[in-house]
Amino acid sequence: xxxxSHDFVTVDMRxxxxxxxxxAQAGRVSVSALVRGAVARELGLDKAAADHHTVSDGxxxxxxxxxxxxxxxxxxxxxxxxxxRAAGLSRGAYLSxxxxxxxxxxxxxxxxxxxxxLVASSAELSTLSRNIHHLTSxxxxxxxxxxxxxxxxxxxxAGDVHRxxxxxxxxxxxxxxxxxxxxxxxxxTT
Numbered sequence: 447x448x449x450x451s452h453d454f455v456t457v458d459m460r461x462x463x464x465x466x467x468x469x470a471q472a473g474r475v476s477v478s479a480l481v482r483g484a485v486a487r488e489l490g491l492d493k494a495a496a497d498h499h500t501v502s503d504g505x506x507x508x509x510x511x512x513x514x515x516x517x518x519x520x521x522x523x524x525x526x527x528x529x530x531r532a533a534g535l536s537r538g539a540y541l542s543x544x545x546x547x548x549x550x551x552x553x554x555x556x557x558x559x560x561x562x563x564l565v566a567s568s569a570e571l572s573t574l575s576r577n578i579h580h581l582t583s584x585x586x587x588x589x590x591x592x593x594x595x596x597x598x599x600x601x602x603x604a605g606d607v608h609r610x611x612x613x614x615x616x617x618x619x620x621x622x623x624x625x626x627x628x629x630x631x632x633x634x635t636t
Contacts, residue, residue, distance in 0.1 A: 457481075471511060475536040514538075533557040546623030555620065564617040571610045574603065 459466060470480040486492070518526065530540035533551060543551040550557045577599055584593040 473536060474511065474539040474542070476513075479536065511538075543623070548621065548623050550620040553620075557621070560617050560620055564614060567610045567613050571607070574599070574606060578603075 466480065467477060470477045473480060526537055526541065529551075530537040533540050533543070534557060535543065540551065549555075550560050577596060581593055581596040581600075584590075584596075
């Protein structure tokens with residue numbers, strides 16, 4: 447029996463309901479969870495403090511999703527919520543990722559750190575791209591002496607790009623669901 451009390455508020459969405467429902471479905475969270483998060487942000491509150499909803503609070507019903515109610519011990523529910531929070535996912539999306547055997551979730555690795563690593567590597571690659579563009583401009587103008595500054599960068603360019611591609615392939619593979627019967631040999635590396 448659920449003894450959790452709810453505080454209900456009725457809001458006239460004035461034409462925003464369809465967009466709200468679509469956004470909640472895209473995020474695989476309930477409309478209530480999405481609204482609570484938005485209200486918490488607007489009020490400057492910690493989302494976790496405003497996120498006092500039942501464990502069975504899931505995605506809205508539609509052809510693409512089904513609301514599922516599961517029984518867990520309080521410790522298991524807390525562990526599920528903590529894992530979802532750490533991964534930056536809703537509980538439903540986190541549980542779905544575990545079921546789909548997403549390596550970054552099943553290995554205990556930090557999904558947010560994985561994504562941050564990929565973003566940082568992509569930013570470095572972007573800097574290389576800007577430097578190459580600047581070097582090309584200098585050479586086109588015949589400014590050889592300032593272009594020599596980029597020589598060390600050119601000497602390591604192939605290795606830098608290779609490392610980025612290898613990292614990107616690894617991170618993306620860890621974020622992608624894997625079949626239960628696949629083994630480590632199917633992990634793509636470059």
